[in-house]
Amino acid sequence: MLRIVFTLxxxxxxxxxxxxxxxTSNVSTRHCPITLKPPAQQIGVKPVLSKEETALLMLxxxxxxxxxxxxxxxxxxKYVFHDEHNLDTTFDAGGNVSMSLxxxxxxxxxxxxxxxxHSATLSTKNGIAGPFWYAVGIMFNIFVFPILSVQxxxxxxxxxxxxxxxxxxxxxxxxxxxxxxxxxxxxVITIGVLLAGKATIQ
Numbered sequence: 001m002l003r004i005v006f007t008l009x010x011x012x013x014x015x016x017x018x019x020x021x022x023x024t025s026n027v028s029t030r031h032c033p034i035t036l037k038p039p040a041q042q043i044g045v046k047p048v049l050s051k052e053e054t055a056l057l058m059l060x061x062x063x064x065x066x067x068x069x070x071x072x073x074x075x076x077x078k079y080v081f082h083d084e085h086n087l088d089t090t091f092d093a094g095g096n097v098s099m100s101l102x103x104x105x106x107x108x109x110x111x112x113x114x115x116x117x118h119s120a121t122l123s124t125k126n127g128i129a130g131p132f133w134y135a136v137g138i139m140f141n142i143f144v145f146p147i148l149s150v151q152x153x154x155x156x157x158x159x160x161x162x163x164x165x166x167x168x169x170x171x172x173x174x175x176x177x178x179x180x181x182x183x184x185x186x187x188v189i190t191i192g193v194l195l196a197g198k199a200t201i202q
Contacts, residue, residue, distance in 0.1 A: 117196045
């Protein structure tokens with residue numbers, strides 16, 4: 001691509017020198033004797049797969065890889081550690097949560113594909129201010145969440161989810177309402193990630 005641009009620049013410079021420059025007196029009377037041929041083929045990278053095939057490959061590939069990874073994890077927990085039904089292992093690594101595991105959890109929850117793509121969209125629309133204020137909003141969540149986590153762990157050390165705390169504190173009816181909101185939140189997040197993937201493919 002750079003070679004083509006360089007060649008076109010040399011040709012236009014040569015044409016400008018042969019024609020003696022362009023002035024208001026010779027614009028309509030003199031013509032450049034050199035004509036450039038149009039390119040024989042379209043310049044650029046041709047896609048190997050269509051958009052539909054790419055979307056199907058991503059869905060089947062990542063979905064299949066996730067299912068295989070989950071099956072391997074469950075097999076290891078079942079046949080090696082014999083604790084496949086232990087909630088402690090499922091939610092917080094058996095209570096042995098190190099600083100590195102906490103950092104990985106926070107980073108994986110922050111770096112959703114939808115969030116990364118939305119941050120890039122804000123940077124193209126608003127310049128450097130877009131990702132800056134996006135990062136400020138994320139930092140607020142990072143600072144507030146540990147405070148809530150410490151309160152949850154001190155006041156309800158046996159609870160694994162906030163829904164268990166709500167059921168113990170407010171009763172079954174409130175627990176049902178918050179379960180509905182939790183499912184709705186997961187549905188909205190799933191739709192957002194799917195729409196972000198669709199925008200990436202397009």
